[in-house]
Amino acid sequence: MASGFQGGIITRGYKSGSIIYFENDKSEYIYILKSGRVLLTYTKIDTGEEVKEEVRQGEFFGVKSALGKYPREETAQTIGETTVLVLNMADFERMILRNVNVVRKMLRVFSNQLRRLGKTVRTVLGETDNVNPDVELFRIGEHYFKAGDFNKATYAFKKYMEYYPNTDYSKLAMDRIKTISSGGGYTSPASAKAPKEDDLSDFSMDEDSDDVFSFDDKPALKKETKPDFSFDSEPDNPSLASELSSEMDDFLSDDNTLDDFGDFDFDGGSSAKSEPTLKERFEVGFSSFKMDNYKDALTVFSEIINEGVPGKPHDLKIYIDAYFYSGVSYFKLKNYKEAMNHLGEIIKKYSDSERMKESLLYVGDIFAAASQKEKAITYYNKVANASPKDSLNSKAFDKIRTLQKS
Amino acid sequence: MLELDEKFFGRFGVEYTPNQIIFCEFEPGYEFYFIQKGKVKITKIINDREKTIDVLTAGDVFGEMAILEEEPRSASAIAVDNVRVLKFHRDNFDTLLQGNPQLAYKLLLIFSKRIYDAKRRLMILLLEEPAVKVMDVLIMLAEQNPQYDFEGEVTLYTTAAQVASWAGMAEADAQKELTHLTRVDKIDLYEDRIVVKNIRDFQRVITSRRKNLYS
Numbered sequence: 001m002a003s004g005f006q007g008g009i010i011t012r013g014y015k016s017g018s019i020i021y022f023e024n025d026k027s028e029y030i031y032i033l034k035s036g037r038v039l040l041t042y043t044k045i046d047t048g049e050e051v052k053e054e055v056r057q058g059e060f061f062g063v064k065s066a067l068g069k070y071p072r073e074e075t076a077q078t079i080g081e082t083t084v085l086v087l088n089m090a091d092f093e094r095m096i097l098r099n100v101n102v103v104r105k106m107l108r109v110f111s112n113q114l115r116r117l118g119k120t121v122r123t124v125l126g127e128t129d130n131v132n133p134d135v136e137l138f139r140i141g142e143h144y145f146k147a148g149d150f151n152k153a154t155y156a157f158k159k160y161m162e163y164y165p166n167t168d169y170s171k172l173a174m175d176r177i178k179t180i181s182s183g184g185g186y187t188s189p190a191s192a193k194a195p196k197e198d199d200l201s202d203f204s205m206d207e208d209s210d211d212v213f214s215f216d217d218k219p220a221l222k223k224e225t226k227p228d229f230s231f232d233s234e235p236d237n238p239s240l241a242s243e244l245s246s247e248m249d250d251f252l253s254d255d256n257t258l259d260d261f262g263d264f265d266f267d268g269g270s271s272a273k274s275e276p277t278l279k280e281r282f283e284v285g286f287s288s289f290k291m292d293n294y295k296d297a298l299t300v301f302s303e304i305i306n307e308g309v310p311g312k313p314h315d316l317k318i319y320i321d322a323y324f325y326s327g328v329s330y331f332k333l334k335n336y337k338e339a340m341n342h343l344g345e346i347i348k349k350y351s352d353s354e355r356m357k358e359s360l361l362y363v364g365d366i367f368a369a370a371s372q373k374e375k376a377i378t379y380y381n382k383v384a385n386a387s388p389k390d391s392l393n394s395k396a397f398d399k400i401r402t403l404q405k406s
Numbered sequence: 407m408l409e410l411d412e413k414f415f416g417r418f419g420v421e422y423t424p425n426q427i428i429f430c431e432f433e434p435g436y437e438f439y440f441i442q443k444g445k446v447k448i449t450k451i452i453n454d455r456e457k458t459i460d461v462l463t464a465g466d467v468f469g470e471m472a473i474l475e476e477e478p479r480s481a482s483a484i485a486v487d488n489v490r491v492l493k494f495h496r497d498n499f500d501t502l503l504q505g506n507p508q509l510a511y512k513l514l515l516i517f518s519k520r521i522y523d524a525k526r527r528l529m530i531l532l533l534e535e536p537a538v539k540v541m542d543v544l545i546m547l548a549e550q551n552p553q554y555d556f557e558g559e560v561t562l563y564t565t566a567a568q569v570a571s572w573a574g575m576a577e578a579d580a581q582k583e584l585t586h587l588t589r590v591d592k593i594d595l596y597e598d599r600i601v602v603k604n605i606r607d608f609q610r611v612i613t614s615r616r617k618n619l620y621s
Contacts, residue, residue, distance in 0.1 A: 063514075068522045114524060117524040118480075125531065137430065140430055143451050159430055291456040402596070406601075
């Protein structure tokens with residue numbers, strides 16, 4: 001092998017049959033065939049078939065794996081005496097910056113490959129390619145409409161009207177837009193009052209994890225209204241102010257805007273009533289929760305919580321669920337302090353509720369996340385030994401075993 | 407990039423507020439975007455749930471498939487916080503390239519990476535047994551982090567749901583496989599992460615399965 005410099009770029013000569021690189025090698029070099037022949041051999045991933053491809057003189061090879069920083073997907077071997085130019089990424093960048101046409105050609109090739117791959121992936125997954133984008137776009141609007149995310153719903157419906165004005169659902173899309181703009185339905189209060197990201201993410205585990213995760217000491221909580229976690233303390237009524245959002249009230253009483261709701265049932269699920277009950281409001285939060293949209297979920301749940309303990313037993317169950325799912329949402333957002341506050345409330349005051357065991361399990365998870373292994377195990381143990389036994393018990397056992405191994 | 411940003415913002419700059427849709431899945435699309443500031447999530451509605459596929463930040467490009475294709479958007483782009491982007495119509499693409507070859511280079515990098523990711527995913531999907539698929543997802547996630555020492559324990563910040571999505575299987579099935587791997591002491595499973603004890607073990611299994619696949 002002979003090497004030489006040519007304007008900063010290395011020229012390298014190979015004898016016949018030499019390997020320039022092997023499949024799975026990692027390297028950041030890109031090559032241009034100057035003279036001779038180079039054969040690329042790779043295995044097709046869907047059939048296992050071996051494919052050989054010859055590089056033409058003046059062509060690049062080894063580009064994608066170098067740029068994408070992943071292992072070579074083919075073996076490059078010379079046929080006859082061969083000379084190549086060897087470029088590092090900086091050389092390559094400099095070279096192509098002077099020749100945009102080369103880039104455009106490469107982009108086209110890459111784009112084609114990507115599209116073909118996408119198609120194969122969809123086939124393997126059994127996803128059909130035969131979708132009508134207009135119907136699907138409408139469905140997206142419906143999804144957000146039902147989830148109470150009206151800004152997004154409006155966007156999708158407006159795009160539907162813009163691109164497919166005279167199709168099956170255009171009247172309905174128009175109706176939806178009108179319903180939303182007239183304040184129809186009960187709005188997800190989320191968009192108006194989403195908690196600031198800072199509030200949710202500024203909690204630092206290192207700084208005050210002791211305060212937050214100790215059940216024995218007085219926790220250093222920001223608000224006095226929040227419960228502490230000493231189990232022996234007197235249970236007290238939540239002194240949370242019961243402040244019903246007045247905008248919410250206005251919406252709820254405005255039932256003439258809801259007429260448009262019921263006349264279309266896209267997949268049989270749209271429930272349309274004029275006065276959303278506590279349960280329906282909870283469902284709005286819960287659907288955000290299920291979509292991993294924890295902040296929106298929290299906005300709804302905290303409204304329910306802030307209204308105070310409801311009188312009816314059934315509503316109490318929803319109230320407890322609002323506490324529980326707030327705790328879980330905070331946990332998912334890694335705001336362990338608030339997660340602890342909410343789940344602690346259930347453990348303290350509603351220890352006979354259905355959510356008790358799950359709450360204990362999550363408290364264990366919070367301690368585990370804070371690397372307080374022993375406390376985590378204490379809580380998992382409470383679940384593991386609680387009766388009646390169900391899947392949560394074995395889940396707790398699994399968690400204990402995992403922790404003990406770590 | 408900075409030079410490009412300043413010069414172009416007047417003409418191509420657009421701002422979005424948190425939770426605002428930039429474009430919607432199935433909408434025809436003719437523009438592509440460069441993020442200057444803020445976070446953008448790429449989502450799809452799958453089984454009536456909004457799934458986040460990716461979260462992009464300043465310097466990232468999205469909507470780039472529209473440059474060369476006539477297909478509707480395959481996912482939605484939604485502003486996570488206050489977002490500032492440069493929005494280019496594909497008709498301006500050639501002019502843009504001529505004036506800003508570094509943008510072209512950036513696109514090449516993006517395409518290279520996406521092609522590999524798609525191929526890698528296909529390799530996982532083509533494996534037959536669910537257990538083996540899950541193992542290969544864990545290998546793939548480990549590969550994405552070049553600084554990992556494969557000889558030791560590897561911590562992957564992922565969840566059963568994400569593993570399931572990569573493997574193209576139901577979350578419950580992925581959870582089942584992960585629980586099994588925990589039981590046989592191959593991994594430790596946490597709420598937000600998975601610790602793989604010996605990734606080389608997994609690689610050996612996958613290599614042999616892949617050989618058998620075609621023989």
